[in-house]
Amino acid sequence: MFDDRSPIYQQIAEKIKDEILTGALKEDEQVMSTNQYASFYRINPATAAKGFQQLVDEGVLYKKRGIGMFVSAQAREQLRGQRRERFFTEVVDAMIAEAQMIGIPLDEVVARIAAVRIPSGEVER
């Protein structure tokens, strides 16, 4: 469920961000309470609260007093923008480095991308 790569609260925050990006969590939808979350994943409630608080600080979630926490209206756009910035350095550059190391010409990589490309209507959502 969680690994040792980074603090658990950061992994909780990342997991919720992923759910917002995939659309599993919609804008203005209520998220699980920290206690529900902690019990579900068998983690310390203080750790879960820290992860949720980070998302509030980043503007991804907002609090309604006495009711709970909700996904911010602009959360998905904001997260997509952040991930796009990281995409080329973390995903594409790493792929190119791997291809060069094992001797795959970049033309072949480009051809492959062209072959598996999803119809453009489904890319823009």
Add this chain to the structure above:
Amino acid sequence: MSLPVSVRDLQLRYGDTVALDRLSFDLAAGKIYGLLGRNGSGKTSLLSVLAAFRRASGGTVLVDGEDPFENARVTRRVCLIRDNVDAEETDRVGGVLDLAARLRPDWDADYAGRLIKQFDLPLRKRVSGLSRGGRSALAVTLGLATRAPLTIFDESYLGLDAPSRYAFYQELVADYAEHPRTIILSTHLIEEVANLFEEVLIIDRGRLLVHEETDTLRQRGATITGEAGAVDAFVTGHGLEALGEKRLGGTKAVTTYGLLTDGQRREAAGAGLDIAPVGLQDLFIHLTAAGGRR
């Protein structure tokens, strides 16, 4: 309700044997603590003193600001659950639970009922007729439903099979969230429960090795792998504390203890070294291995 714990220079001797050697620490009220240590490290001795089952040979122990020993005001609010139920073998399960209900001021009968169902406890059976798993189930049911402001589980859930242990962890978190209290869990099955702990204490041969927030402790361990000369240069150059090392041909892996700065991480990457995190279980093994950290 939660109770704080304060321990100063605590010593416990059995004859010539020193079980606890000048332990000092403070536990703030209302957190879940993990007490880790190898067999014979003093975990049970320490917990027995906190719960007033034993009297300290030296130093002070304060629970909610008072010495717990022979102090009913404190002991009725402290619950120590060991790996076996403190009951006569001829008692019936239902009778053991009824007694707890009478003695414990915060006992929740409805909650106990739900746990009895969850763990499938046979109320009419005698304690002597229970399987190991049944005894553990009775023990954790007592520990949870007592809702003591200081609740201690001394490896009491180890007799449960894996599905029941996970059910116990889930119950523990859910009930703690609703009814915060100070909880101490001792274990050597660290991987399963590490995420439950807000803070971790590691004791070894009666001494306190580590008392740290779990997330911070997790970040202290690192395994640095690469060409042997480069690894050595990096570890000694930064004065890192090495807990252990392994060699395979020209490759060396050193496990270090101490927070690495971003600058050190960049330098390691530049030197072709790989830095991997160390899980709590592995860190514990390195810290407490024979010839480990002192």
